[in-house]
Amino acid sequence: MKTFLVSAGLALAVTFTSVPVQAGLPFFGNDKEELPTLAPMLEEVTPAVVNISVKGNREVRQRVPEAFRFFFGPNSPQEQVRERPFRGLGSGVIIDKDNGYVVTNNHVIDDASEIQVTLKDGRQYDAKVIGTDARSDIALLQIQDGKNLTEIEVGRSGQLRVGDFVVAIGNPFGLGQTVTSGIVSALGRSGLGIEEVENFIQTDAAINSGNSGGALVTLDGKLIGINTAILGPGGGNIGIGFAIPADMMTNLVDQLLEFGEVRRGVLGVRGDNLTQDIANALDLEMTQGAFVAEVIADSAAEQAGLKSGDVIVGVNGESIRSFFELAARVGSIGAGKEVTLNIVRDGDEMDVSVVLDNEESATVAAELHPALEGVSLSVNSGGGVLITEVAENSPAARLGLRQNDIILGVNKTPTNSLSELRQALDNVGGVIALNLQRGNSQLYLVLRGR
Template identity: 40%
Template sequence: MKKNVQLISIALFASVLSIGGYKFFEEESKTVSQDYEIPWQKENVNATSHLASYSEEPSELNFTEAAKKTVNAVVHVKNVTTYRQSRSPFDYSYGSGETRKAIRGAGSGVILSPDGLIVTNNHVIDGASEVQVTLNDNKTYVAEVLGTSPDNDIALLKIDATELDFLIFGDSNEVQVGEWVLAVGNPFNLTSTVTAGIISAKARDLGRSDKNFQSFIQTDAAVNPGNSGGALVNTRGELIGINTAITSQTGSFIGYSFAIPSNNAKKIVEDLIEFGNVRRAILGVRGSDLNSMIAKELDIENSQGFYITNVDPESGAKEAGLEKGDIIKFIDDIKIRKFADMTGYLNSKNPGETVEITYLRDNVERKTDVTLDIFKVYRIEDLGVEVTEISEEDLKKYGAESGVLIHRVLSDSFTKSDISGLLITKINEKEVNSIDDVKTIINNKDSKDPMLVTFLSPNGQEKTYVFR
């Protein structure tokens, strides 16, 4: 009995000591303030008045504060189409009939400013005659589409409202695998729904056939149809991603969902506001992921990184001294394990910015600064292709003196085949040396006239087609 009393006394003393220690450290904790510049609020709101202030990371098992910050900033987005309902056999002939509206699809969106800027997925609003936005308090607005980037699946909307709850961008580069996150959407036009999960992976390339390489955050937080365009937030309620896609054979969530990283989404939104399109920054190198086979051939120990096979002349990479055979290991402080790591980071940068490249050459680590170039691209709408300029060195491989390269085939292309990699050497029998030449020829052409286009394949086959 006496022994039991002693054990109980020791346990009580240990408990008191633990509580006292906890109170001591709790009182010593300090608040950290982070200032986020919100470029589209400069004219209306003092950006410095919006601070992301937080103490220590909230408990991993308590998401209530993050949910409170988020639910009112996530909206329901309706893709509405209008059509005429005929009342007699003559209605269509005379353009009459009753105008009706139908919902083509729906998704979610995230409010980015108190005056009603909203980001969502482009596929949510694609083809809409009207876009309707319903807030978490059931107020509905007709939204203006300020800009879209189909390649990145981002659309920017604006509603006429004030003093709205909104989310601030977090730094998606700082997101860690295993970190708790919330996926917030408004799929049923009721109220926002919240699901929890962890970051499963970063820099996921979904292997899409459109050759528009992206780098997604993968999470196991439940995301279903209707959640597209919603928010992925950390436990501080900061926006770290725009929920975009799921991988599923059934069309419903089975454990894999993907989000556009917030740093990429922020850059796309800024470009749409300032330029009306998205400007891509490039290093000016081409190559492939490093693997064990290439590492063995090169007699190096590393099996991760980006192996450079070609450096574009007159590029920032060339000026910085990068060469064929170099292996990029870091860009700034971002580790490059594969191509998706590199594209993911570069897609958050602007042309003209400078990045620090850490690379291996002959097993020796080196560093250099590279000024990023702009990726020049132009869409030939009548053909459904996207073209870019080509270096003189690559032109020699085609045996051509001029031309522009088909970079990507669009969904509305004249062909179902993948003709990317072909050169367009002439349009209407005029040689093209650059994107500007293509623009000039097409802009000076009468829309009623046919268009003659000469294609050249890498093996030297040349064919001319007439497009009407």
């Protein structure tokens, strides 16, 4: 279960006792008594929500005390790496009954060697991983040899409003399937530090361990979010839970099915959230949106005609409240896709069509490691990450990197995509050895820690 300050997973705990008809809850009963109930909807939806149990081995790094390092000599390792077995529980949602596709959180199945899915009726199946995206915490599984499965209809999370009723379904604390309820508390939550790509639905749902990857649904039974994390500094629920929007999940899943990985689109702007101070300086009447401070040369944004000083207020007709939300929206849309940006320029509203760049060619390598500053990267069709350009007198040039070098691995961990290179570099705490192919030869270049 994903942890934000304390724990992760989601279970909603708002009870309807006496609800007026205007609230929109379905009513069922006889002539003498009518009570609000969600039972008919849940009878249709809950078979599509599954429990997930995993087990595997995970690396544990332990720093070697200085006294022992002195005893074994100056060249002894600074830390020990051991593998320890682990087990975990979570939830998932069947989105395609014919192919057995299940969406869950990446942290639910991360490092798992065995994954088992349990249906509401008790049937159990093995599952395999189709693809994952750690940066947005989404994973796509496939049930093996599943029969008579039930899928859930995916709704449009972009049409949600604050105050809409929602229902969460999952497996808190391994108790078995549990249904709870609440409302949408906020939309477009970002900048929380939970994930690298954030655009959360906030709900007053009680999120508990084991609910991660479960379903957040509307009162008509449509999936509008994947429950992910809570804010719980005291160790328990305080009514602030977060779910990944269904629109974002759908974009990511489509890419996982097509490519086996997420190939993020890149706009090519730098900026900040539009604040009152910025609005006052630019004589703008609005105070929400993504302020464009710089348009990167030769980027998709420059080619589309975006300019510094523009304020992006929407993507494909759906409003944008912050620069963080813009980054998350664009980051979940695939490279090469065309999007319509709703912008305000000098007080005038207009629409701009942009064909997104590929993140693999647009990422600033210095973000991966300072020593890589000055290189341009792209995926190599034959495997590895290709260095397409090295800036003269840059840190990368001084390190010895050359144009057309191919990064095959980091400390013997293969890297066949930018996301794998990023993850490999993040997982190394000490000396980094880049395995390069240069022409017909292979060599290593050594980088020190960050």
